[in-house]
Amino acid sequence: MRKLVRVLAWIVAVAALCFAAFKLYAYFSETKEGDDSVEKLRELALSEGEGAPISVDFKALQSENPDIIGWLYCEGTPINYPIVQAEDNSYYLRRLTDGSYNANGTLFLDYRCSSDFTDFNCVVYGHRMKSKAMFGTLPEYAEQSYFEAHPVMYLLTPQADYKVMLAAGFMTRADSDNYDPMDDSDTRQAFIDYATANSLFKSDVECTVNDSLLCLSTCSYEYENARLMIIGKLQRLADD
Numbered sequence: 001m002r003k004l005v006r007v008l009a010w011i012v013a014v015a016a017l018c019f020a021a022f023k024l025y026a027y028f029s030e031t032k033e034g035d036d037s038v039e040k041l042r043e044l045a046l047s048e049g050e051g052a053p054i055s056v057d058f059k060a061l062q063s064e065n066p067d068i069i070g071w072l073y074c075e076g077t078p079i080n081y082p083i084v085q086a087e088d089n090s091y092y093l094r095r096l097t098d099g100s101y102n103a104n105g106t107l108f109l110d111y112r113c114s115s116d117f118t119d120f121n122c123v124v125y126g127h128r129m130k131s132k133a134m135f136g137t138l139p140e141y142a143e144q145s146y147f148e149a150h151p152v153m154y155l156l157t158p159q160a161d162y163k164v165m166l167a168a169g170f171m172t173r174a175d176s177d178n179y180d181p182m183d184d185s186d187t188r189q190a191f192i193d194y195a196t197a198n199s200l201f202k203s204d205v206e207c208t209v210n211d212s213l214l215c216l217s218t219c220s221y222e223y224e225n226a227r228l229m230i231i232g233k234l235q236r237l238a239d240d
Contacts, residue, residue, distance in 0.1 A: 031104065031129075031131050031133065033096075033100075033102055034096060034102050034103075034104035034133065035133065037096045037097065037098065037100075037102070038080075038081060038082070041061060041064070041082055041097065042080065044057070044060050044061070044064070045057040045058070045060045045061045045071075046071075049161075051161055051237035051238070052073070052154045052156060052161050052163075052237060053073065053075055053154065054071075054073055054080075054154070054156070055156075056071045056156045058157075058158040061082060062158075064097065064098075065084065065097045065098070067084040067085060067086060067092075067097070068082045068083070068084050068097060069083060069084065069085050069109060069115045069116075069157065069158070070082070070083035070109070070117065070155055070156060070157045071083065071155070071156045071157075072107060072124070072153060072154070072155055072164075072216075073153065073154045073155075073156070074150055074152075074153040074154070075150070075152075075154075076149070076150060077137050077150055078132050078133060078136070078137055079135075079137065079153065081106075081107050081126075081134065082097060082106065082107065083106075083107045083108065083109055083124055083155075084097060084106050084107070084108045084109070085108060085109040085111060085113075085115050086108060086111060087111055088111055089108070089110060089111055089125065091108075092105055092106040092107075092108040093105050093108075093125075093127075103127070103129075104127060104129060104133055104134055105126070105127050105134065107124055107125070107126045107134065107135075108124065108125055108126075109122065109123070109124050110122075110123040110124075110125070110179065112180075112181055113181075116157060116159045117155065117157060117162070117212060117214065117234065118212055119181065119212060120181075120182050120183075120188050120209070120211070120212060120213060121178075121181070121182050121188075121191065121213050121215050121231075122212060122213065122214050122215060122234075123179055123215045123217055124214065124215065124216050124217065125217050125218070126138075126216065126217070126218055127218065127219070128218040128219045128220070128228075134218075135216060135217075135218035136218075138169075138216060138218050138228055138230055139218075139220065139228060141166075141169045141200060141201055141230055142169070142200045142201070143201075144201050144202060146201075147166065147169075147201035147202075147203065150166075151165070151166050151203065152164060152165060152166065152232075153166065153214075153232060155214055155234065160236050160237075160238070161236070161237045161238075162214075162234040162235060162236055162237065163234075163235045163237055164214050164232035164233070164234060164235075165205045165232055165233045165235055166203060166205065166230060166231070166232040167195070167196070167199075167203050167205040167206070167207050167213075167231055167232055167233055168195040168196055168198075168199035168200075168201075168203060168230075168231050169199055169200045169201055169228065169229065169230040169231070170194070170195050170198040170199055170200060170228075170229060171198070171200075171220060171222060171226055171227070171228060171229075172226075172227050172228075172229055173225050173226065173227065174225040174226075174227050175225065176227075178191060178194075178215075178229065179217070185209045188209040189209050192207050192208075192209070195207075195229075195231055205232075205233055207231075207233050211233050211234070212233075212234040213231050213232065213233060213234065214231065214232045214233075214234055215229055215230075215231045216229065216230045216231070216232075217229050
């Protein structure tokens with residue numbers, strides 16, 4: 001009987017080890033698949049820019065997938081990704097731009113937002129990947145020194161190129177009305193006031209109710225359904 005117990009225990013241990021090895025292989029395989037997919041798009045459409053550090057060939061990108069409506073870039077960080085928009089906020093949660101399943105997903109603009117990023121709060125969602133891919137580096141903005149090293153991002157679209165001047169970063173709930181369209185001035189001002197008062201870092205960028213704000217959202221784990229939102233003021237590069 002003891003021998004049988006030892007054999008069963010050994011079998012369970014080996015099975016657990018094999019399962020763990022499989023999960024690890026699947027994780028790294030998906031990560032590489034996601035990285036390779038984005039790298040192909042970078043090679044296809046990115047070049048050195050003039051106003052922005054990069055230039056994007058959206059005609060080439062949209063021939064691959066017409067859902068691609070922008071490109072987000074932050075110098076010195078892993079953030080260098082296309083942004084898509086679908087008819088809902090679920091499709092690209094676990095899909096690459098070619099539609100294949102992948103845990104990394106793709107950065108996507110809330111379906112309720114204008115695809116040209118002219119709304120007051122333009123919400124872009126991305127996973128907080130352990131590999132630091134997608135929005136995996138956004139939590140580092142909790143440190144003032146990280147913000148000071150990376151205070152600006154760039155949003156490139158078929159219509160215009162923008163400098164994203166980061167203004168605040170704060171915690172919110174997934175079901176918060178901070179994700180809803182904001183049409184009136186009072187709601188917009190309340191959002192600005194809340195973001196500024198609860199920001200994880202201090203910025204000199206001032207936002208107004210007439211600005212367009214890029215709102216980058218990712219998961220956080222401080223409490224149930226917690227989300228981290230980093231907001232930045234969009235400034236057309238032609239206006240510099």
